[in-house]
Amino acid sequence: MPLITGVDHEHREVYVVALGPVSLDDVRDHLLREKRERGLAYPELVDARGAGIPTTLADLEQIAEILRGLSREGPLGRTAFLVSSDADLEAMRALEAMVLDICDMKTFRGEAEARAWLRGGAAKGQST
Numbered sequence: 001m002p003l004i005t006g007v008d009h010e011h012r013e014v015y016v017v018a019l020g021p022v023s024l025d026d027v028r029d030h031l032l033r034e035k036r037e038r039g040l041a042y043p044e045l046v047d048a049r050g051a052g053i054p055t056t057l058a059d060l061e062q063i064a065e066i067l068r069g070l071s072r073e074g075p076l077g078r079t080a081f082l083v084s085s086d087a088d089l090e091a092m093r094a095l096e097a098m099v100l101d102i103c104d105m106k107t108f109r110g111e112a113e114a115r116a117w118l119r120g121g122a123a124k125g126q127s128t
Contacts, residue, residue, distance in 0.1 A: 002051060003030040007039035013118075014044035014077070018051035024059045031066055040070060042077045043118040047111075049084040055091035064098035076103035080114035083107055 003026050004017045014034060034040050054060065070076060081092050092107035099105055108114040 002026050005030055005033060007034065007037040007042070009038070012042050014039045014042045016044065016046040018046065018048040018053065020050075021052040022048070022054060024054050024062055027054065027063055028066055031070060035070060035073075040077065041075045044077055044079045045082070045111075045114060045118060046079060047082045048088065049082050053083075053088055053091065055087060057094070060091060060095045060098060063095060067099050068102055071102040078104040078106075078118050078120075080118050081105070081107040082111055082114055083109065 002018055002020045002022045004019065006015045008014070016030065031040075034044075054063065067076065083089050083092060089107055089109070092105075096105045096107065106114075106117055108117070
Protein backbone atom coordinates (compact mmCIF):
# COMPACT_ATOMS: atom_id res chain seq x y z
CA MET A 1 0.00 0.00 0.00
CA PRO A 2 1.49 3.34 -0.99
CA LEU A 3 0.08 5.20 2.06
CA ILE A 4 1.39 4.03 5.42
CA THR A 5 -0.72 5.59 8.15
CA GLY A 6 -0.24 5.82 11.89
CA VAL A 7 -2.99 7.23 14.11
CA ASP A 8 -1.58 8.12 17.53
CA HIS A 9 -4.47 8.64 19.94
CA GLU A 10 -2.19 9.34 22.90
CA HIS A 11 -0.61 12.34 21.15
CA ARG A 12 -3.71 13.08 19.05
CA GLU A 13 -1.90 13.12 15.70
CA VAL A 14 -1.68 11.27 12.41
CA TYR A 15 1.48 10.60 10.42
CA VAL A 16 1.42 9.34 6.83
CA VAL A 17 4.24 8.27 4.56
CA ALA A 18 3.42 8.02 0.85
CA LEU A 19 5.56 5.70 -1.25
CA GLY A 20 5.51 5.23 -5.01
CA PRO A 21 2.55 6.17 -7.17
CA VAL A 22 -0.55 7.14 -5.15
CA SER A 23 -3.96 6.79 -6.81
CA LEU A 24 -7.27 8.44 -6.06
CA ASP A 25 -8.46 5.10 -4.63
CA ASP A 26 -5.44 5.06 -2.29
CA VAL A 27 -6.36 8.53 -1.01
CA ARG A 28 -10.02 7.52 -0.54
CA ASP A 29 -9.03 4.32 1.31
CA HIS A 30 -6.64 6.29 3.53
CA LEU A 31 -9.29 8.84 4.51
CA LEU A 32 -11.87 6.14 5.23
CA ARG A 33 -9.34 4.25 7.36
CA GLU A 34 -8.54 7.44 9.24
CA LYS A 35 -12.27 7.94 9.82
CA ARG A 36 -12.66 4.36 11.14
CA GLU A 37 -9.70 4.90 13.46
CA ARG A 38 -11.18 8.21 14.68
CA GLY A 39 -8.22 10.32 13.59
CA LEU A 40 -9.81 12.80 11.19
CA ALA A 41 -9.82 15.66 13.72
CA TYR A 42 -6.14 15.18 14.59
CA PRO A 43 -3.32 17.22 13.02
CA GLU A 44 -1.82 15.17 10.20
CA LEU A 45 1.60 15.21 8.59
CA VAL A 46 1.71 13.62 5.13
CA ASP A 47 5.23 12.97 3.89
CA ALA A 48 4.77 12.64 0.13
CA ARG A 49 8.38 13.40 -0.79
CA GLY A 50 8.90 9.84 -2.05
CA ALA A 51 5.62 9.52 -3.91
CA GLY A 52 3.81 10.37 -7.07
CA ILE A 53 0.58 11.99 -5.93
CA PRO A 54 -2.65 12.62 -7.89
CA THR A 55 -2.21 15.90 -9.72
CA THR A 56 -4.97 16.06 -12.33
CA LEU A 57 -7.71 18.58 -11.77
CA ALA A 58 -10.34 15.80 -11.84
CA ASP A 59 -8.51 13.83 -9.12
CA LEU A 60 -8.04 16.92 -6.97
CA GLU A 61 -11.73 17.80 -7.30
CA GLN A 62 -12.71 14.27 -6.23
CA ILE A 63 -10.40 14.44 -3.22
CA ALA A 64 -11.96 17.78 -2.30
CA GLU A 65 -15.44 16.21 -2.52
CA ILE A 66 -14.40 13.32 -0.28
CA LEU A 67 -13.07 15.80 2.28
CA ARG A 68 -16.21 17.90 1.98
CA GLY A 69 -18.35 14.85 2.76
CA LEU A 70 -16.20 13.88 5.73
CA SER A 71 -16.32 17.43 7.08
CA ARG A 72 -20.10 17.14 7.34
CA GLU A 73 -19.60 14.28 9.81
CA GLY A 74 -17.10 16.05 12.05
CA PRO A 75 -14.13 18.42 12.16
CA LEU A 76 -11.04 17.80 10.07
CA GLY A 77 -7.64 18.43 11.61
CA ARG A 78 -4.92 20.54 10.07
CA THR A 79 -2.99 18.70 7.37
CA ALA A 80 0.57 19.52 6.36
CA PHE A 81 1.94 17.98 3.17
CA LEU A 82 5.64 17.55 2.51
CA VAL A 83 6.50 17.46 -1.19
CA SER A 84 9.71 17.51 -3.20
CA SER A 85 8.69 18.65 -6.69
CA ASP A 86 7.29 21.85 -8.13
CA ALA A 87 4.46 19.88 -9.81
CA ASP A 88 3.38 18.35 -6.49
CA LEU A 89 3.63 21.72 -4.78
CA GLU A 90 1.41 23.28 -7.44
CA ALA A 91 -1.14 20.45 -7.27
CA MET A 92 -1.37 20.53 -3.49
CA ARG A 93 -1.76 24.31 -3.47
CA ALA A 94 -4.69 23.87 -5.89
CA LEU A 95 -6.25 21.35 -3.48
CA GLU A 96 -5.66 23.76 -0.57
CA ALA A 97 -7.72 26.37 -2.42
CA MET A 98 -10.52 23.88 -3.12
CA VAL A 99 -10.95 22.96 0.56
CA LEU A 100 -10.22 26.33 2.14
CA ASP A 101 -13.73 26.54 3.61
CA ILE A 102 -13.66 23.08 5.25
CA CYS A 103 -10.14 22.34 6.47
CA ASP A 104 -6.73 23.84 7.09
CA MET A 105 -4.24 22.37 4.66
CA LYS A 106 -0.80 23.65 3.73
CA THR A 107 2.07 22.31 1.63
CA PHE A 108 5.72 22.54 2.59
CA ARG A 109 9.18 21.57 1.41
CA GLY A 110 10.68 21.49 4.92
CA GLU A 111 9.59 19.15 7.71
CA ALA A 112 10.44 21.49 10.60
CA GLU A 113 8.27 24.24 9.13
CA ALA A 114 5.41 21.79 8.51
CA ARG A 115 5.51 20.48 12.09
CA ALA A 116 5.58 24.02 13.50
CA TRP A 117 2.54 24.96 11.42
CA LEU A 118 0.67 21.83 12.57
CA ARG A 119 1.16 22.81 16.21
CA GLY A 120 -0.41 26.19 15.50
CA GLY A 121 -4.13 25.41 15.61
CA ALA A 122 -7.17 23.23 16.17
CA ALA A 123 -9.37 21.41 13.68
CA LYS A 124 -11.86 23.44 11.65
CA GLY A 125 -15.12 23.38 13.52
CA GLN A 126 -13.38 23.27 16.92
CA SER A 127 -12.40 26.24 18.98
CA THR A 128 -8.73 26.80 19.79
